[in-house]
Amino acid sequence: MSCVTASMDDIEFEEAARVGQIIAIRTKVNRAFKTSMEVGIKVTVQDVLTNAEKIVSVAYATYVAKPVGGGKVELKPVQLLSAEDHLEHSLAFERRRIRLGYVQVFQKLMQESNKEDTFEEKDAVSTEHTHVQSTELVLPPHANHHGNTFGGQIMAWMQTVASISASRLCRSHPLLKAVNMFKFWGPSFVGDRLVFKAIVNNTFHNSVEVGVRVEAYNCEEWIKDQPRHINSAFLIFNALNDKGELLPFPRVKPTAQDSVRRYHGAIARRRIRLTRKCILSAKGDKPSDAWETSNQAYLSYSNIAALTRLAGKPGWDITKTLDNVIPFEFSMLGFRPVKIWTHEEGAVLSFKVEMQVKVPSHVAFSLLSDFSLRQRWDRHFLEPYTVAVRSVTLRAVPPRPEFCRSEILCAGFQIHSEGSSSCTVCYFNQVTSGVMPYLAANLTGSSKSIEDTALECIKFLELEDSKC
Numbered sequence: 001m002s003c004v005t006a007s008m009d010d011i012e013f014e015e016a017a018r019v020g021q022i023i024a025i026r027t028k029v030n031r032a033f034k035t036s037m038e039v040g041i042k043v044t045v046q047d048v049l050t051n052a053e054k055i056v057s058v059a060y061a062t063y064v065a066k067p068v069g070g071g072k073v074e075l076k077p078v079q080l081l082s083a084e085d086h087l088e089h090s091l092a093f094e095r096r097r098i099r100l101g102y103v104q105v106f107q108k109l110m111q112e113s114n115k116e117d118t119f120e121e122k123d124a125v126s127t128e129h130t131h132v133q134s135t136e137l138v139l140p141p142h143a144n145h146h147g148n149t150f151g152g153q154i155m156a157w158m159q160t161v162a163s164i165s166a167s168r169l170c171r172s173h174p175l176l177k178a179v180n181m182f183k184f185w186g187p188s189f190v191g192d193r194l195v196f197k198a199i200v201n202n203t204f205h206n207s208v209e210v211g212v213r214v215e216a217y218n219c220e221e222w223i224k225d226q227p228r229h230i231n232s233a234f235l236i237f238n239a240l241n242d243k244g245e246l247l248p249f250p251r252v253k254p255t256a257q258d259s260v261r262r263y264h265g266a267i268a269r270r271r272i273r274l275t276r277k278c279i280l281s282a283k284g285d286k287p288s289d290a291w292e293t294s295n296q297a298y299l300s301y302s303n304i305a306a307l308t309r310l311a312g313k314p315g316w317d318i319t320k321t322l323d324n325v326i327p328f329e330f331s332m333l334g335f336r337p338v339k340i341w342t343h344e345e346g347a348v349l350s351f352k353v354e355m356q357v358k359v360p361s362h363v364a365f366s367l368l369s370d371f372s373l374r375q376r377w378d379r380h381f382l383e384p385y386t387v388a389v390r391s392v393t394l395r396a397v398p399p400r401p402e403f404c405r406s407e408i409l410c411a412g413f414q415i416h417s418e419g420s421s422s423c424t425v426c427y428f429n430q431v432t433s434g435v436m437p438y439l440a441a442n443l444t445g446s447s448k449s450i451e452d453t454a455l456e457c458i459k460f461l462e463l464e465d466s467k468c
């Protein structure tokens with residue numbers, strides 16, 4: 001059946017596609033939720049002379065199935081055939097959490113920005129002359145076979161007005177760099193008139209944000225002047241000189257109450273976009289990210305993405321198996337095998353501890369995700385963790401000489417259900433300098449601290465479960 005575009009996540013254009021180059025667009029449904037599904041889109045450009053292929057953009061769109069005659073339809077889950085399908089399927093769930101939580105994060109940042117109202121730039125210019133409006137009539141080539149205007153067509157029209165708006169400020173041809181996450185609030189159809197209203201919201205050193213509001217009218221609504229607000233999007237442009245260097249944009253000053261809101265909105269969106277970019281593109285060992293409510297969702301996404309990728313990597317080797325060697329104090333547990341696996345990739349070493357536990361997976365999940373309980377089975381943890389398995393920096397808890405702080409880069413649990421009353425718990429850890437001594441002592445046989453901790457973990461889970 002046909003589908004409508006519900007929303008588009010942030011789109012960043014990494015590379016320009018030029019006349020004469022070959023564009024490849026690859027798309028795949030990553031996950032079906034209830035009535036909506038996430039589609040991953042990868043656009044690459046190939047140079048015909050050199051064959052060099054570059055990524056233009058990787059984006060995610062959400063579509064909703066629309067049965068003929070209205071109503072809702074529940075989608076079947078997608079079949080996962082490869083490791084990549086499994087990975088994207090888990091990550092799609094996290095991306096959905098981010099997109100559905102976006103409005104809340106944005107509103108929180110807006111509340112904060114309302115407290116800091118200062119516009120003291122001397123040379124700042126007004127944005128009033130950047131207002132651009134155009135009207136388009138939706139014709140059959142602009143729509144699908146049900147007469148719904150294509151989301152991509154609406155985006156193309158938005159880009160035209162937005163780039164004219166941006167050019168009024170930079171006096172050159174602006175280059176579209178990014179489009180902020182947006183939602184199609186309501187449909188438009190063949191025969192509708194679409195009015196696009198663009199205005200510059202704010203400028204940053206080398207970029208400008210233009211907001212575009214789209215209103216739809218059928219004939220009756222046009223006569224009565226009753227528009228339907230179907231979409232608002234925010235486009236970010238750069239401007240280049242003849243040498244390809246970025247041009248600076250003049251600072252702007254908001255003059256009306258509405259423009260103050262738009263001015264702050266652009267700052268909040270930029271903060272979210274940059275945070276997302278920093279967190280999602282972070283590579284290698286680096287100091288932990290600072291935690292803020294505005295980046296919570298992205299931190300959580302990047303933790304889960306990194307852990308899911310680590311768990312899915314081929315090449316895990318069993319280093320040790322502990323099966324019938326159960327110390328006396330644990331003998332009441334019976335036979336519980338523990339396996340220690342390692343994974344090497346270049347200079348990166350990771351380990352996995354696999355434990356058979358006689359508790360249902362949802363119980364193990366809830367007990368292990370409560371980090372205030374971790375001290376009960378892991379004596380290496382002196383402070384309870386309450387947010388994430390990857391370290392974050394908290395301004396409220398600065399470094400103290402009496403504590404040696406070890407960073408956790410990528411660590412966590414995977415819990416596989418083994419029927420209704422038991423599960424396999426795997427603990428992963430991408431080794432950092434703080435963890436290295438424990439692993440080294442364990443691998444050389446001089447310590448059994450990992451096995452002991454694993455057995456404590458099993459005991460803790462099973463005892464807590466028996467109390468439930």
Ligand SMILES: CCCC(=O)SCCNC(=O)CCNC(=O)[C@H](O)C(C)(C)COP(=O)(O)OP(=O)(O)OC[C@H]1O[C@@H](n2cnc3c(N)ncnc32)[C@H](O)[C@@H]1OP(=O)(O)O
Nearest residue numbers: 004005006007033034035036062150151183184185186187
């Ligand atoms: C072939 C191309 C055709 C096109 O490009 S169509 C052109 C552009 N798009 C449109 O005209 C769509 C206009 N919008 C609409 O019709 C409605 O807003 C739309 C998308 C059907 C949603 O209707 P609602 O009444 O909001 O329904 P609902 O609250 O029950 O949500 C339905 C499913 O959509 C999801 N959703 C809502 N807002 C979202 C967002 N911002 N990002 C991602 N997903 C979102 C929502 O979670 C729900 O999904 P699920 O059922 O839980 O799987």
